[in-house]
Amino acid sequence: MERIIEEIREDLSRRITVAADRLADRTxxxxxxxxxxxxxxxxxxxxRRGLRQSVEGLERGIRGLPVELxxxxxxxxxxxxxxxxxxxxxxxxxxxxxxxxxTLGEAVAAHDPAALPRLLPAAPVLWDVLDQLxxxxxxxxxxxQAARSDRDREHRAALLDALLDGAGPPxxxxARLGLPERGRFAVVVLAASASGGPGGPDGPDGPPEADGLRVLWRIRADGETGLVELGHHPLESVREMLGPLGARAGVSPVVDTPADLAGARRLAALALRAAPAPGGPCTALLDERLPAALVASQAELxxxxxxxxxxxxxxxPAEDRRVLLTTLxxxxxxxxxxxxxAQRLYCHRNTVSNRLRRLxxxxxxxLSDPAHVVELALAHAAVLQRVNAPATSSAPQAPPSPPSPPAGPTPAGTARRSPRPPG
Structure with a gap:
């Protein structure tokens, strides 16, 4: 077989050039x-170079030599x-x-049709060479492509950092991220998981996106940050997007320009700090948690x-403290x-009134003075945030508040402004 290829080398080279023309036109x-x-x-x-490499590989394979790759x-x-x-x-x-x-078969047939059967043993050698190439x-x-994707991902991360950290003109x-000069944007901050990793699922593209929302995710060791381009969708659609993640999240208000994104990121982080206690999925929109966010923003106060x-x-004592704070x-x-x-606490209405009177x-x-109610509500939020903070503290702890009451009219005899029962 090696001798036949040597004999047809010149004709095979010419035919390879013609075959390259045909394959180029078809491609x-x-x-x-x-x-x-x-x-x-x-x-x-x-x-043409690729076809010639295949022929050269066949020659080396026939001689038992490794293919040049x-x-x-x-x-x-x-x-x-x-x-x-x-x-x-x-x-x-x-x-x-x-x-x-x-082409090899045509060249052998043109040189010596009787030599065609001798070409058959070269078939498995050629297919092995082609597989290797x-x-x-x-x-x-x-x-x-993987190295290029890594570079692109790093470049995108640097651009996102510049926007979300407010480093330089936005x-x-x-523009490089494809964001319009004016639009409707929000920022999402996910809490880190208990293991210290990001709160969302693993993967290069971050958590899933909702239909119609474009989200650019920045994954860090302390959590994940998402830049959301809302378009015409309401901010509530971000909550729907984050629901399947099962992670605590803070969401900023809507902003109009990329220049506002650094501030929006800070507000989203504040919304996360103001979110209810851990223990279940929760997406906190800042505008729904303003009193708690106000407390969270001023740790000393x-x-x-x-x-x-x-x-x-x-x-x-711990049990008395827990009962009064839970009731409040x-x-x-x-x-x-x-x-x-009383319904939530599984006790009599008078028991609740007595506890609140002691408080x-x-x-x-x-509790009949609106100003005093505001103070108590903010102080209670401050206690909960101290309890829910990641760092341990020797300060007394209180349980989180129970969920919101069911919708419906206020029952007759309900005290709205004061816990004292009517005289």
Whole structure:
């Protein structure tokens, strides 16, 4: 077989050139990806080199020598950098392999038809060579594409950091990320999981997106931050998007320009700090948690608020403290309804009234005074935030407030402004 190839070498080279012309024309006609990248002369030369590599590989294989794969790897790397789809590349490789076998048979038949049976043992050698060349091209392509994806991901992360951290003018990063100069944007901050990793599912693209929302995720060790382009969708759609994640999240208000995103990120982080206690999925929109966010934003004043307003309660034995703070939190959650609070606490309405009256005596505040109710509500929020903070503390702890009361009219006899029963 080696002698036959040597005898037909000149004719085979000419036929390979003709085959490269045919394959180049077919590829340009059927594959827009190639047509967008190459002219006919350049593509024909690339295909001709590939076909010749296959023939040279066959010769080496027949002699028991390893196939030279350096040129195939270089071709795979270059085509990946140029952006040719891998499917297009592999399809052309397969067509080229079939053409090499067909051309080899034609050259042998033209030289000596009686020698054609002697060509058959070369078939498995050629297919093995073609597999090696194709694998080398594909492996180099995938490695290059992975490295390119890493670079693109790092570049996008740097652009997102510039926007979300407010580092420099926002116009350049926003334009490179495809964000409009004006629109409707929000920022989402997810809490880190208990294991210290991001709160959402693993993956290079971050958590899933809702229909119609474009989200750019920035994954860090302490959690994940998402830049949401809302379009015409309401802010509530962000809550629907985050629901399947099962993670605690804070959501900023809507902002109009990329220049406002750094501030929105700070507000989203504040909303997360103001979110209800851990233990279940919760997405906190800042505008729904403003009192708690106000407390969270002023740690020093929150400490004074806890001590000045609820200090006598916090000084009680643990069980007494827990009962009074739970009752206060439930009464606040139930919008000042002693009846609803009693239902939530599984006790009599008079028991709730007695507990709240004792709380009034300890704090010097009355629940019939709106100003005092505001102080107590904020101080209670400060206690909960201290309890729910990640860092441990020796301060007395209180349980989180129960869920919101059921919708419906206030029952007759419910005390809205004061826990005292009517005389």
């Amino acid at each position: 340009l006609a059927e594959d827009p990806a190639y047509a967008a990248l190459f002219g006919r002369a350049e593509l024909r030369e690339r295909i 350096a040129d195939a790897r270089a071709a795979g790397t270059l085509l990946a950098e140029q952006g040719l789809p891998l499917d297009s590349l592999l399809r052309t490789c397969r067509r080229g392999g079939r053409m090499v076998w067909q 194709t694998d080398a091209v594909a492996d180099a392509y995938r490695r290059t 116009q350049g990063p926003a 929150a400490g004074r608020l806890r001590q000045v307003v609820l200090g006598p309660v916090l000084a009680l 939190g439930t009464w606040l959650t139930c919008q000042g309804s002693t009846t609803y609070a 009034e005596q300890l704090t010097g505040r009355t």
